[in-house]
Amino acid sequence: MSAKTFDVVVIGAGPGGYVAAIRASQLGLKVAIVEREHMGGICLNWGCIPTKAMLRSSEVFHLMHRAKEFGLKAEGIGYDLDAVVKRSRAVAKQLNGGVGHLMKKNKVEVFMGAATLPGKGKVSVKTDKGTEELAAKNIILATGARARELPGLEADGKRVWTYKHALQPPHMPKKLLVIGSGAIGIEFASFYNTLGAETTVVEVMDRILPVEDAEISAFAKKSFEKQGMKIMQKAIVKELDRKADKVIASIETGGKIEKVEVDTVISAVGIVGNVEGLGLEGLGVKIDRTHVVTDEYCRTGVEGLYAIGDIAGAPWLAHKASHEGVMVAELIAGKNKVHPVKPESIAGCTYCHPQVASVGYSEAKAKELGYEVKVGRFPFIGNGKAIALGEPEGMVKTVFDAKTGELLGAHMVGAEVTELIQGYVVGRQLETTEEDLMETVFPHPTLSEMMHESVLDAYDRVIHI
Known part of the structure; x- marks a missing residue:
């Protein structure tokens, strides 16, 4: 034929x-x-x-x-x-x-x-x-x-899940272990933790959300812990001992093995x-x-x-x-x-609670690439709209090239930042400088004003803190 x-x-x-x-x-x-x-x-x-x-x-x-x-x-x-x-x-x-x-x-x-x-x-x-x-x-x-399936940590759909099982759960986890704290792991940890599961997150790197700016990761970790999550960093799940109604995880951290008993495991260790x-x-x-x-x-x-x-x-x-x-x-x-x-012009968004969003280089990456940087920060607590929404926890961080004023990166944690990040994405696409952003009139009262203030802060001109 x-x-x-x-x-x-x-x-x-x-x-x-x-x-x-x-x-x-x-x-x-x-x-x-x-x-x-x-x-x-x-x-x-x-x-x-x-x-x-x-x-x-x-x-x-x-x-x-x-x-x-x-x-x-x-x-x-x-x-x-x-x-x-x-x-x-x-x-x-x-x-x-x-x-x-x-x-x-x-x-x-x-x-x-x-x-x-x-x-x-x-x-x-x-x-x-x-x-x-x-x-x-x-x-x-x-x-x-x-x-990605790691040997010994493979999903079985009963007690050990991938994202697919977590989207159609056979039961509500009471005690949950999430392996991996990238976007997928953290989103499921956030969802089940909010619904009342006692949640532990294990991350092999030295911090959760490892692709984000270190300050944002640290802020998110504090928020998650406040919500009752247990976060284990620099930790490796060595084995899962599966029983009919539970799983005993052996987790290596600081050279010691800790046994953690849970009823559900979600594996989110990459693709x-x-x-x-x-x-x-x-x-x-x-x-x-x-x-x-x-x-x-x-x-x-x-x-x-x-x-x-x-x-x-x-x-x-x-x-x-x-x-x-x-x-x-x-x-x-x-x-x-x-x-x-x-x-580097593609934004990453994570829809946990609080949300996380970023575009461009982190402060550490910009320095590693040889840039001399100016960094600005603005907290949600200084923003009228955030307080009116009852969302006073979060921050916006901007990283500029000290020599040219180029916006190298923007990093956020807090309510609705996955929508806000686009302002900086457009700015970078248009090759904006700190001057353009400072001269832009942001509407009031909005969360987006924090983006303005963060830029002002990088140049010692911040108004509301």
Whole structure:
């Protein structure tokens, strides 16, 4: 049977793949997309979106307990975990359907099945009905990543969970151990801790949220501990002794082994790229530690083959994948002035309580790169809107190049910082200096005023502290 021919075949319909397909179609190319499980990928079905829906429930639950502070009455406060999960799944389902609709609207042909690359410019898709052969001059790999499993700490879905089990929990943890304090680990720790689980977080590095600025990590740690979480840093889970109703974890810290008994463990120790079974080695694609090696334009070195998103390496963020998808589609369509995505211009957001967000270099990284820096800070307690919201805990930190006034990095912890960070992201994109930011009129009363004050503080002009 003859192969169906396209200009572009995208493998994987997550936030990288489906966006690449839409943009390629907008540019007049004939596009097919292959997806083996769900439209929208992990992000939309089992990641970013359903976790935010669950975290919203725990946030509202937390606020209900604070009703009295706001002059309100709420009695007999409780939760129904099944209903929380049901809402989260419904949100994911709605968006999954939305992606399907976008494919139709943009005339992208969808093939549900597992793809392999039998040769250059060829894609073979194993579907329920048999095998479909596709041909295209350009192929975009957007197969994403999955949870890393450490030997001895593998998930079983009963007592030891990955993020997927944590999103559809078989029971409510009473005593929870979270291994790993990156965004995924901390978000689940925050969710279950707020609902009343006695939560311990184990981090192998010397601080939690290790990719964040050290000051922000320290602030977040204090907040979590105040909420009753136990944080163990520079600690390694050596083994899990699994019983029917509990798990005994042996945790090495400071050269000693401590035994911790819990009823549930969530493993969030990073991710590995989905590179197997595609036939990449046969095509001569370079793979380094489960990730496809690419140049800054996401080219793999094999003509007409690109890799975007998680499979192409850090930062492992949906918005990075989407931007790479657009860039590659424009490159294929022959557009002039295609800009590569710079990792340091991508913001990271963590939706724990308090929220954490950052863009650019941490203070330590900027110094390590040889910059002379000016650093500004502003606390939430000095902001009228934060106090009115009942959210006086948090801080905004900005890092500038002392010589040029370039904004090198911005780091925040506190209410709604995942929305605020975008102001600094735009600023960096426009190559703003401290002067531009100081002369910008921020509306009052808003949380965003703290962004202004943090800049002023870096230049000894802060007003409200």
